[in-house]
Every structure is written in C-alpha cells, then in structure tokens.
Amino acid sequence: MAVSRTARKGVALDATSADTKTRILDAAELLFMEHGFEATSLRQLTAAAGVNLAAVNYHFGSKEELFQAVLTRRLDPMNQERIERLERIERDAAGKPLSCEKVLFAMLIPALRLARDERRGGKNFLRLLGRAYADPAPFIRSFLSAQYAQMIARYKEAFLQALPHLSRQELTWRLHFVMGALSYTLAGTDALKLFAQVGAADNDELLLQRLAPFLVAGLKAPPMGDTRKLELVSGD
Amino acid sequence: MAVSRTARKGVALDATSADTKTRILDAAELLFMEHGFEATSLRQLTAAAGVNLAAVNYHFGSKEELFQAVLTRRLDPMNQERIERLERIERDAAGKPLSCEKVLFAMLIPALRLARDERRGGKNFLRLLGRAYADPAPFIRSFLSAQYAQMIARYKEAFLQALPHLSRQELTWRLHFVMGALSYTLAGTDALKLFAQVGAADNDELLLQRLAPFLVAGLKAPPMGDTRKLELVSGD
DNA sequence: GTCTATACCACGATAGAC
DNA sequence: GTCTATCGTGGTATAGAC
Known part of the structure; x- marks a missing residue:
C-alpha cells in the first residue's frame, strides 16, 4: 500500500536501478509467463530481479500475493x-x-x-x-x-x-x-x-x-x- | 508398456483391491483434477491410492509420465x-x-x-x-x-x-x-x-x-x- | 523501514535392501 | 515388486544488520 521507496526524485531509473518492489514485479511477470506460477521458484525469481530471497515475503507477504500484485x-x-x-x-x-x-x-x-x-x-x-x-x-x-x-x-x-x-x-x-x-x-x-x-x-x-x-x-x-x-x- | 501386475485371473477387483497401477491412475485423475498437476504431491497421491511413495516412480517413471498416462x-x-x-x-x-x-x-x-x-x-x-x-x-x-x-x-x-x-x-x-x-x-x-x-x-x-x-x-x-x-x- | 542470512519442513526423485 | 533412507530443492519465517 504505502510507497516504500526512499525518495530519489528526478532520477531516471532503468530496469536494474528501479526500486525493489518494481524489480520483483517485472521479473515475476516475465517468469510466471514463461514457466507458470508453480514452476517458478522464488529463488530463481529473486536472483533474476537481483534482490534477496526474503524480499518477496517482506514486500508482498507470500508468493501468491506477489502473483496477485502482478x-x-x-x-x-x-x-x-x-x-x-x-x-x-x-x-x-x-x-x-x-x-x-x-x-x-x-x-x-x-x-x-x-x-x-x-x-x-x-x-x-x-x-x-x-x-x-x-x-x-x-x-x-x-x-x-x-x-x-x-x-x-x-x-x-x-x-x-x-x-x-x-x-x-x-x-x-x-x-x-x-x-x-x-x-x-x-x-x-x-x-x-x-x-x-x-x-x-x-x-x-x-x-x-x-x-x-x-x-x-x-x-x-x-x-x-x-x-x-x-x-x-x-x-x- | 508391459503389464506389470501379477496374474490374479477371475477375481472381481473393486477400487481398493485393483492393481497398483490402476489405483494410482484413479487417485491421480481425481487429485490432478481437484488441485492441478504441480499442486498435487506424490505423497498425498500415493497415500490416497494406498500404495507406497516410490510406486509411482516404479510404475510410471516420473510424475510427468503419470500425468500423461492419466x-x-x-x-x-x-x-x-x-x-x-x-x-x-x-x-x-x-x-x-x-x-x-x-x-x-x-x-x-x-x-x-x-x-x-x-x-x-x-x-x-x-x-x-x-x-x-x-x-x-x-x-x-x-x-x-x-x-x-x-x-x-x-x-x-x-x-x-x-x-x-x-x-x-x-x-x-x-x-x-x-x-x-x-x-x-x-x-x-x-x-x-x-x-x-x-x-x-x-x-x-x-x-x-x-x-x-x-x-x-x-x-x-x-x-x-x-x-x-x-x-x-x-x-x- | 529495508534488507540479509539462515534455519525449517515438505517436496520429487532415486539407490539399495528386502 | 515393494519399501526405507536419503539427497537436492522448494516456500516460508524470523533474527538481526543497516
């Protein structure tokens, strides 16, 4: 709900420097599309997004809630x-x-x-x-x-x-x-x-x-x- | 491919006394239907069929091949x-x-x-x-x-x-x-x-x-x- | 608040005893 | 043919670092 990113106004953010939530969403959208929900592991997903394994649980609560957010x-x-x-x-x-x-x-x-x-x-x-x-x-x-x-x-x-x-x-x-x-x-x-x-x-x-x-x-x-x-x- | 059951000719087999392969197929059909392929574990499947965990791998080779057989x-x-x-x-x-x-x-x-x-x-x-x-x-x-x-x-x-x-x-x-x-x-x-x-x-x-x-x-x-x-x- | 490291239990698969 | 023990990997929870 709340905006979680530290304020860095005016900076153009590319895919790798975007905030953690967005990086996770982008990687999840791609991987869920390619392999489906069950077949996509959080470990490969967080690796692709360049974030820590636990970041999904912290920001979205669970893998299911991440899917809904996507x-x-x-x-x-x-x-x-x-x-x-x-x-x-x-x-x-x-x-x-x-x-x-x-x-x-x-x-x-x-x-x-x-x-x-x-x-x-x-x-x-x-x-x-x-x-x-x-x-x-x-x-x-x-x-x-x-x-x-x-x-x-x-x-x-x-x-x-x-x-x-x-x-x-x-x-x-x-x-x-x-x-x-x-x-x-x-x-x-x-x-x-x-x-x-x-x-x-x-x-x-x-x-x-x-x-x-x-x-x-x-x-x-x-x-x-x-x-x-x-x-x-x-x-x- | 080959028939793997020991010959017990002439015996009417109900759902619980049918041969292992059929018991697995019946349980798998039901569980895959209810929960989907990925969400169905071999442990619950073999328990429902009343067979050992390793029986699926023995008779069908893998969970995927079991699905194809179903x-x-x-x-x-x-x-x-x-x-x-x-x-x-x-x-x-x-x-x-x-x-x-x-x-x-x-x-x-x-x-x-x-x-x-x-x-x-x-x-x-x-x-x-x-x-x-x-x-x-x-x-x-x-x-x-x-x-x-x-x-x-x-x-x-x-x-x-x-x-x-x-x-x-x-x-x-x-x-x-x-x-x-x-x-x-x-x-x-x-x-x-x-x-x-x-x-x-x-x-x-x-x-x-x-x-x-x-x-x-x-x-x-x-x-x-x-x-x-x-x-x-x-x-x- | 945000992130990391790590521990936990269930999963599919397999090797080897019986 | 069947069973048990075990391995690598999965999602999740949490303690503690920044």
Missing part, C-alpha cells in the same frame, strides 16, 4: 478502460439500442491495446492472464472473479440490450464462451501450434479481424429451440 | 470415437457436401459422452483436460498436440469442405476459437461462477444446446473484409 498492476487500468469505452458508446447511443459489435469491441480493444504496449508488459502479460483463467488454484480463481465482477456485470447489461432475443441465462453462457475463446487465444503461441502452420500472431489487429466475426456471429445466433432433440447416445 | 487412458478412446463418427457421416454423405453442424457434433458428442460416463472419469476428467490445455508446462503442451494432431487434421479437412467460404488459414483460427470455448467450458465449474448465478452444468445435453448454436454461427460467419479499418488507437 495481475492487478495491469488489470485494473485495462478494466477501467473497458468501462470508460462502454460508457462512451452508451452516451453516444443516447437511448437508441446498442450495437453488439460496438459493445464487443469496447471489451476486446483494451485487451489488444495492452498486448501492443510493451511498457505495460505487452504480449507477455496477456499470455499470463490467459493462463491464470484456467489455473486450478482456488486463490487465483477467486481473485480473478473479484477483479472482473463489476466489469462483467456492466457488459452483461449492455449485451442484454444489444441482443434482446437472448435471455439473461442464455447470454451468461455466451459471454462465458466469448471469454473462453478470448483467453485461450491470448494464452496462445504454443496453443496455436496445436493446429500447426499458422504464422505467429504478430499483428493484433489481424487477430481482432479474425476473432470479431466469429464472436459477433456467435453472440447474435438465435438460441436452439427446445423442440429439437439431440442424439447423444446414438453410438451404441 | 490423459491417454481416456483420450485415446474419445478421439477414436470422434474419428469413427466423422467417417460415418462422410460415408452417409456419399460425396454430397458435409453439413457443418454434423461435423461439429461429431466432434462435441464424444466429449460430452465421456463427461456423462462416470465409469470413465465423468466430469472430473474433462475438467482435468480443459485445464491441461492451458497449462504452461511444455511437456503437457507437446504431449497434447501429439495426441490431437491426427484427429484435428481430419476434422480440418471436413470443415474445409463444409465451409467452402473459409480459407485454410481462416478455418485454422476458427477451430482454435472453438477449442478455446469448449475447453474453457469443460474446465468449468469455478470458471462459471465468474459470471455468477447460472446453475451447475448438471445436464450435458443442455450444455450442448447452448454451445452448438454459438459455435455453428461463429464457424459459418463470413470473414471480415480487409477493407474495413479498425480503430485500435482511438483512445487518446
């Missing part, structure tokens, strides 16, 4: 931007029904902007985030759900307005699918190679051009009539 | 069924163009069938699988990509035929999104609570009814024209 540093501003963009299109609409595309883009663009900003962790951070979504550790899941609760609630109302043919429950599922496709893609790089041959996702605009038509069409699709019967058991 | 036990039959279903609809089509829905269902149904079969691990296993997809550990990623390479290649050809408006590259991306939404959903339970309030995914047919319209519409959507310009940088 996430909030980037996530809070990103979700803030998402909410601001949503508020702007709601204001511009001035009571008229919202466009599904615009709402979706307001949600996707801050994530892509974060991905292109190397000063804010760039792709590394988003891959870390995509992995965190699927992590089984309960402390990560509950932390993320708390971080996202407000933002998701706002967007759900907006989508509900833009997609009046969907019930609240149906929309909840679809937003779930959207988040799945998004986080799986952002965690990317290796996952992409599952399907071979595609060049690296070097251009984020290109990624958005691929993702948007898929998601918009999926969101707009009419729900399946409950009259249709599925044949799950036809195998034998 | 996955193949369920995955090989599931992907086999996927391929058989695809071959059947190809045969039934008799040269006529394939339906996108049918190809997609041939891919989804074996996964759902696995989820309802408690004798094959039920939901537990699919949640484990969904998590494995997003795991950063390289040995898991390379293992899964090898397991899936054949099956995915077959389905890509089928979808390419069912969706002639998509280029090969565009389709690769969309299958990537499909797998993202699917694995994220199957990993579910906790992730669902991100969006609150939805009842447990107790009915898999219901899940398929929600998922299918979303995915089919996304797959069928026309690609975004390259004439449209995206405004990624309109924030400031």
Whole structure:
C-alpha cells in the first residue's frame, strides 16, 4: 500500500536501478509467463530481479500475493478502460439500442491495446492472464472473479440490450464462451501450434479481424429451440 | 508398456483391491483434477491410492509420465470415437457436401459422452483436460498436440469442405476459437461462477444446446473484409 | 523501514535392501 | 515388486544488520 521507496526524485531509473518492489514485479511477470506460477521458484525469481530471497515475503507477504500484485498492476487500468469505452458508446447511443459489435469491441480493444504496449508488459502479460483463467488454484480463481465482477456485470447489461432475443441465462453462457475463446487465444503461441502452420500472431489487429466475426456471429445466433432433440447416445 | 501386475485371473477387483497401477491412475485423475498437476504431491497421491511413495516412480517413471498416462487412458478412446463418427457421416454423405453442424457434433458428442460416463472419469476428467490445455508446462503442451494432431487434421479437412467460404488459414483460427470455448467450458465449474448465478452444468445435453448454436454461427460467419479499418488507437 | 542470512519442513526423485 | 533412507530443492519465517 504505502510507497516504500526512499525518495530519489528526478532520477531516471532503468530496469536494474528501479526500486525493489518494481524489480520483483517485472521479473515475476516475465517468469510466471514463461514457466507458470508453480514452476517458478522464488529463488530463481529473486536472483533474476537481483534482490534477496526474503524480499518477496517482506514486500508482498507470500508468493501468491506477489502473483496477485502482478495481475492487478495491469488489470485494473485495462478494466477501467473497458468501462470508460462502454460508457462512451452508451452516451453516444443516447437511448437508441446498442450495437453488439460496438459493445464487443469496447471489451476486446483494451485487451489488444495492452498486448501492443510493451511498457505495460505487452504480449507477455496477456499470455499470463490467459493462463491464470484456467489455473486450478482456488486463490487465483477467486481473485480473478473479484477483479472482473463489476466489469462483467456492466457488459452483461449492455449485451442484454444489444441482443434482446437472448435471455439473461442464455447470454451468461455466451459471454462465458466469448471469454473462453478470448483467453485461450491470448494464452496462445504454443496453443496455436496445436493446429500447426499458422504464422505467429504478430499483428493484433489481424487477430481482432479474425476473432470479431466469429464472436459477433456467435453472440447474435438465435438460441436452439427446445423442440429439437439431440442424439447423444446414438453410438451404441 | 508391459503389464506389470501379477496374474490374479477371475477375481472381481473393486477400487481398493485393483492393481497398483490402476489405483494410482484413479487417485491421480481425481487429485490432478481437484488441485492441478504441480499442486498435487506424490505423497498425498500415493497415500490416497494406498500404495507406497516410490510406486509411482516404479510404475510410471516420473510424475510427468503419470500425468500423461492419466490423459491417454481416456483420450485415446474419445478421439477414436470422434474419428469413427466423422467417417460415418462422410460415408452417409456419399460425396454430397458435409453439413457443418454434423461435423461439429461429431466432434462435441464424444466429449460430452465421456463427461456423462462416470465409469470413465465423468466430469472430473474433462475438467482435468480443459485445464491441461492451458497449462504452461511444455511437456503437457507437446504431449497434447501429439495426441490431437491426427484427429484435428481430419476434422480440418471436413470443415474445409463444409465451409467452402473459409480459407485454410481462416478455418485454422476458427477451430482454435472453438477449442478455446469448449475447453474453457469443460474446465468449468469455478470458471462459471465468474459470471455468477447460472446453475451447475448438471445436464450435458443442455450444455450442448447452448454451445452448438454459438459455435455453428461463429464457424459459418463470413470473414471480415480487409477493407474495413479498425480503430485500435482511438483512445487518446 | 529495508534488507540479509539462515534455519525449517515438505517436496520429487532415486539407490539399495528386502 | 515393494519399501526405507536419503539427497537436492522448494516456500516460508524470523533474527538481526543497516
């Protein structure tokens, strides 16, 4: 909470002379991204940051709390931007029904902007985030759900307005699918190679051009009539 | 590879009297699902299985190879069924163009069938699988990509035929999104609570009814024209 | 307050006795 | 095939230096 660095005003700090907390955060972001949370040891992490082993426990309390600090540093501003963009299109609409595309883009663009900003962790951070979504550790899941609760609630109302043919429950599922496709893609790089041959996702605009038509069409699709019967058991 | 159990023919084996390898596999499937790979210790795993600590290393070589064995036990039959279903609809089509829905269902149904079969691990296993997809550990990623390479290649050809408006590259991306939404959903339970309030995914047919319209519409959507310009940088 | 050195217990893995 | 003893390394807690 409190600023812990001794005041050295006016001095430009590079990566190795930054204060201890920031050095730890930067090293942790990189290593957690490369090897995952469990597989990154505090010993290699503190060595990479050039600080003492005990510094993590002193400044953050535990390895888990360090992980949460790594996430909030980037996530809070990103979700803030998402909410601001949503508020702007709601204001511009001035009571008229919202466009599904615009709402979706307001949600996707801050994530892509974060991905292109190397000063804010760039792709590394988003891959870390995509992995965190699927992590089984309960402390990560509950932390993320708390971080996202407000933002998701706002967007759900907006989508509900833009997609009046969907019930609240149906929309909840679809937003779930959207988040799945998004986080799986952002965690990317290796996952992409599952399907071979595609060049690296070097251009984020290109990624958005691929993702948007898929998601918009999926969101707009009419729900399946409950009259249709599925044949799950036809195998034998 | 070789069968390592001493021959005790004709004896019905329950969960606690099954042979050591099976006891370890069952306990591992449950614990890896609940806590993830790294967070599950061999000590608690062997205690739950009622075997000695060193038995895992003796029978499987390492914790990593045990994990792979847990996955193949369920995955090989599931992907086999996927391929058989695809071959059947190809045969039934008799040269006529394939339906996108049918190809997609041939891919989804074996996964759902696995989820309802408690004798094959039920939901537990699919949640484990969904998590494995997003795991950063390289040995898991390379293992899964090898397991899936054949099956995915077959389905890509089928979808390419069912969706002639998509280029090969565009389709690769969309299958990537499909797998993202699917694995994220199957990993579910906790992730669902991100969006609150939805009842447990107790009915898999219901899940398929929600998922299918979303995915089919996304797959069928026309690609975004390259004439449209995206405004990624309109924030400031 | 900030940082360091160090001790502690649990972990995965393995060698060798049985 | 199974077990015990042991090794190197992991996260964490703390006492004391600056």
